[in-house]
Amino acid sequence: MRTASRLASVALVGVSLMIGAAIAQTGAKKQYDMNNPDDVIKMDRKMASSLKDGEEHTYYWEGNVYSRVPGEKDRLLFKYWGMNIRASKGFQDKDKGEGWRHVSREICIYLDPVTGKPIDKWKNPWTGEEVDVLHIANDPVNSRGVSWAKGERGPAKFRGQILEDKVIITNEWPLFYSNPLAGDYQDYIGGTYQAIEIFMFQVDRDELFDATKPAAYPTVAWTRVSKWLPWMKMNDRVGNVIFSGNGKKLKGGYNAMPEGIKKVIAERFPEYQKAPPTDDTRPNETSWTVFKKKVPPQKAAGH
Numbered sequence: 506m507r508t509a510s511r512l513a514s515v516a517l518v519g520v521s522l523m524i525g526a527a528i529a530q531t532g533a534k535k536q537y538d539m540n541n542p543d544d545v546i547k548m549d550r551k552m553a554s555s556l557k558d559g560e561e562h563t564y565y566w567e568g569n570v571y572s573r574v575p576g577e578k579d580r581l582l583f584k585y586w587g588m589n590i591r592a593s594k595g596f597q598d599k600d601k602g603e604g605w606r607h608v609s610r611e612i613c614i615y616l617d618p619v620t621g622k623p624i625d626k627w628k629n630p631w632t633g634e635e636v637d638v639l640h641i642a643n644d645p646v647n648s649r650g651v652s653w654a655k656g657e658r659g660p661a662k663f664r665g666q667i668l669e670d671k672v673i674i675t676n677e678w679p680l681f682y683s684n685p686l687a688g689d690y691q692d693y694i695g696g697t698y699q700a701i702e703i704f705m706f707q708v709d710r711d712e713l714f715d716a717t718k719p720a721a722y723p724t725v726a727w728t729r730v731s732k733w734l735p736w737m738k739m740n741d742r743v744g745n746v747i748f749s750g751n752g753k754k755l756k757g758g759y760n761a762m763p764e765g766i767k768k769v770i771a772e773r774f775p776e777y778q779k780a781p782p783t784d785d786t787r788p789n790e791t792s793w794t795v796f797k798k799k800v801p802p803q804k805a806a807g808h
Contacts, residue, residue, distance in 0.1 A: 534716040539663035542654035543603040546661050548713055548721075549652065550605040552674070552706060552754075554593040556719040561780045563759045564589045565766070566727055568750020570615070573730075575743060580630065584616040586766040587727075587750060589646070590759060594783035602654035606647070608781040613641035614769050623769055629737060639736040639799060642774050643790040645781045665713075672713050674723075676704040685793045686735060698793065700731035724753040735796045 537544035547556060554562045570583040591609035598604060615638055617624050628635045654661050665672040680700045687696025708723035729748040733739035755761040759778060770777050781787075 537714050542660040545663050546603040546654040551721040554591050558594045559592050561592050564754050565762045566750045566752025571747045573745045581618045587613045590780045592780040604651040604653040606651045608647045608785045610644040610777050611646050672708050672710050674706045678702045703728045722754045726751040
């Protein structure tokens with residue numbers, strides 16, 4: 506009996522050694538290291554889309570649009586539904602390490618603040634004029650280039666704030682550039698576009714750091730402060746619009762969005778049911794560039 510017991514012990518030790526050797530050979534990583542630039546890039550990509558090339562993911566959010574005019578009470582102008590459908594592609598470089606680039610399309614449907622239904626006409630409360638509503642439909646909204654672990658700005662750094670079981674990441678994007686609708690003399694008389702967008706993501710820490718999971722599913726809060734939307738026909742009236750909303754990256758993908766926005770997309774913007782191809786190199790669109798295409802100069806001038 507002692508011999509059999511001893512042999513059994515030896516056998517168990519042998520099995521344990523073989524399992525340990527197998528794990529060592531596969532090098533399977535369980536957790537990402539926030540101090541490793543390659544791991545940081547992978548976590549960024551997991552938040553945005555997926556580590557799987559071409560796998561589609563959908564962000565959905567909703568909220569309100571307010572006016573802000575000095576000396577005047579803020580007005581609730583619209584409610585809205587928003588979505589962004591996206592995919593990404595990974596890259597490897599012997600010097601730059603891990604890299605990725607995402608492609609996407611995005612929608613924002615303006616809603617009547619009382620009925621909650623999409624609107625196509627809006628009576629401007631300051632001018633009294635009824636104008637056509639131009640819903641946001643920007644295609645594409647892609648990365649300008651590849652985000653590398655060791656890029657021109659140095660190694661990628663973990664930007665999250667870890668609080669108990671959550672990771673919170675804030676992205677602030679001050680925007681200031683020549684307005685696409687301005688003329689040749691904008692350097693003399695103005696004509697710049699200024700805005701700020703603030704995104705706050707919150708994700709489960711274990712999900713983000715788990716190297717065996719190709720995607721993470723954060724919630725998102727979004728704030729945008731910008732000049733008047735061009736279709737409002739506000740001329741040079743002083744004031745801003747403020748977008749506020751929240752949502753999340755949906756585990757159920759596009760089909761998990763509310764029926765209201767899916768109905769509008771199916772009827773008006775069917776191409777937004779899919780992300781662009783991952784090799785898409787078209788220039789990005791904004792509300793201003795889309796407006797310029799929809800309303801050419803002759804029409805804007807009333808000709």
